[in-house]
Amino acid sequence: MKQTLQTLNLLLEENKSTDCFKLFFLFVSMFAAWLHGDPKKVLYPTDSYGQFCGQTGTSNEQKPILFYFNILKCTSPAILIDLQCPTTQMCVSRCPDRFATYTDMQLQHKLSRSYWDYYRQFCKPGFNDPNKPVSQVLRDEDCPSMIVPSRPILQRCLPEFITLNGTVMVANRTRFKDALETAHSVTELQHATKGITGLVDTKDLSMKIVEDYAKSWAWILVGLLLSLVVSLIFILLLRLTAGLLLWTTIITILLLLTYGMLFCWVQLNQLRDMPGSDVSIVEVGLQSDLQVYLQLSQTWIILFVSLAASEASILLMLIFLRKRVRVAIALLREASRAMAHIPSTLFFPVVTFLLVTICISYWAVTAVYLASSGEPVYKVMSPDISCPHANSTCDPETFNRTDVSSSPSCLGSQCLFAFYGGETSYHRHLFLFQVSNLLIFLWLLNFSLALEQCTLAGAFASYYWARRKPRDIPPCPLFSSFSRAVRFHTGSLAFGALIISVVQLVRILLEYLEQKLRGRVSFSISAF
Structure with missing residues (x-):
């Protein structure tokens, strides 16, 4: 017995936090040192003289x-x-x-x-x-x-x-x-407003989403509670009548898809002769009012094709994989038994939701502070493109005393606000910090999801390997599994999340470059 305890203590001593998890924690805490920006620089527009529009106590107070x-x-x-x-x-x-x-x-x-x-x-x-x-x-x-x-x-x-x-x-x-x-x-x-509206409309839509959430959070909470009750009832019915419930669900989905296809077809026929209905969704752009899209024929065509493809896929799977449906019924019945013995697993996604919310908030706040951490930079704006001083840095207080505006090729030049930045090494590499912040966000997100999967896997493993259920199931299996994951597996989870995050970051950058290069350079480059 003493030798067994010594072996156990040795294993516990060896299973400490790995270097990967320490690196993960270091990267997460590193950006706290850069939170010295001013969010007003991002949230509020700035005029050509570096003044905020609508700022209280300034000449622009009534000009927002x-x-x-x-x-x-x-x-x-x-x-x-x-x-x-x-x-x-x-x-x-x-x-x-x-x-x-x-x-x-x-x-x-x-x-x-x-x-x-x-x-x-x-x-x-x-x-x-x-x-x-x-x-x-x-x-x-x-x-x-x-x-x-x-x-x-x-x-x-x-x-x-x-x-x-x-x-x-x-x-x-x-x-x-x-x-x-x-x-x-x-x-x-x-073309001139496309780049601006793409960013601004997204911010406007995000603000409206936040406002709607603030007004209807009580109804959202009621909906979550009702969905929890329905889920519990569904799990109970799966345990008793898994086969009947599964087939009923499949048939109901097929009927709903068929009804959706008919509805889309009727709407498409009604819009066929209406003026302006043939405008594409790309031309309309991002709109917060969904009624705009419902007036377009292309919207109903996309919905019709999507519903038809979904129904065809389900029918093909039922025809060629009908034997697998029986296996799925058995798995659902066993899964319902496991969740009935460990009901706390139903509430663990709430923890994951909170972790994901924290990750998104951390990334958004850090990105805003990084973007607003610079000082106002003023550039020479000249109506003549041949001006040698065009786009060079200037000082608005001393610009009128220089010979730039009096130069024959720079007549009408002005020293106007360009952006927030600086000439230091930090400001020159600010884009790399933003990319690193995105990598950390993906790392945090994947780590949270991996922690959830590891915790649930350990909890259900305690049920599966119990010889006499439920007597041999340890008390608080979910909490015990979470403790083991945090104590012994954080390094492995962090390393796996890092690999996935790097792949996702490379994919995001390639998609961004492909979008920017499409139509601007040769097709072979953008296709590559």
Whole structure:
């Protein structure tokens, strides 16, 4: 007996935390040292002078929305480098609700000053010279060349596109001219806003999801409790009538899929002759109102094909794998017995849900602080691409005393806010920190899932290997399995989670590169 205890103590001494788990804990705690950013830099828009829009106690307190002077410049390659449109950005109290050019305003200003009073709110603060020549106004970027009907999306004025008879328009027009009589199309506006709306609409949708969750959390809790009760009843019925319940479930699913296919077909026939129903989902983009997608024929076609493929797959499996169904019935019956003896396993997914929530929160907060940990960086913005000082770093306080703006090739240059960053080694490698943060998030997520699987496997193993059930089942099998997993298997779980996380990270990066390269370079590169 003494020798057995010594052997057991030796095994316990050898099964300590492995180096992989220590490395895992070190990586998780490492980013706490970088949490010195300002989330306001990410959550609130910043104008060309580095001031927050809508910030209390500043001149922009009553101007919570960011306005782009020339949003068409957002198609410039510079936006891919600095994540900032190379155009003047001002904080405004509201977005434009009409189409107008600076030339039109000058003509109408002679009839009524109200036209200038409306247009000047989208000009630089303090500018009050409607008779200044258009060329000089646009050179100095005192006012925008034109304004288009826009709507505020997450505190940013973006063009308001409307679809009429399948044609996308702005202000009831598909083509328009700016103050210099340069012709533009709605397609150019769509390309300019595509990169912005892709990010902004996602943030807007996320905020609405959080708001809806805050309003309906009580109903969500009631739904979770009801689902728990239904699950317990389902497990009890599986133990008594596993075969009948399984076949009833399969037949019910087939009937529901058939009804769904018929419903999609009816909706598709109703939308066949409706104007605007042939617009693709890609053209509509990400919308928080799901009713928009229900008015598109493509939505019902996708649903119909998905339901038909699902029903065909189930029917083929029933035809060719009918003998396996009997094995599945036996497994379900045995699984229901195991869960009946260890009912605490029904509640363990709640622990996993909390761990996953913590992982997501940790990643999101760290990403926000990393993104906002830099200082304001100002760049020289010049209307002439031949300016040798273009895109170089500048100081707005001393820029007017330099010879940059007076240079013949840099006339009209301005020192405008570009992004938050810095010249230190930390800021130069900030992207690598974000990638590392993503790797840590995947590592934490996979570790949480692996811990759940290991815990449940150990709990059900104690049931399976018990000779006389339930007398030989140890007390609190789930807690005992969780303790063993934490004490002896954290290193193995962390190492396995690391391998999966690295593969997932490589896949994410490759998918990102494939998306960016598609249509920009040769097909062979993007296909590879």
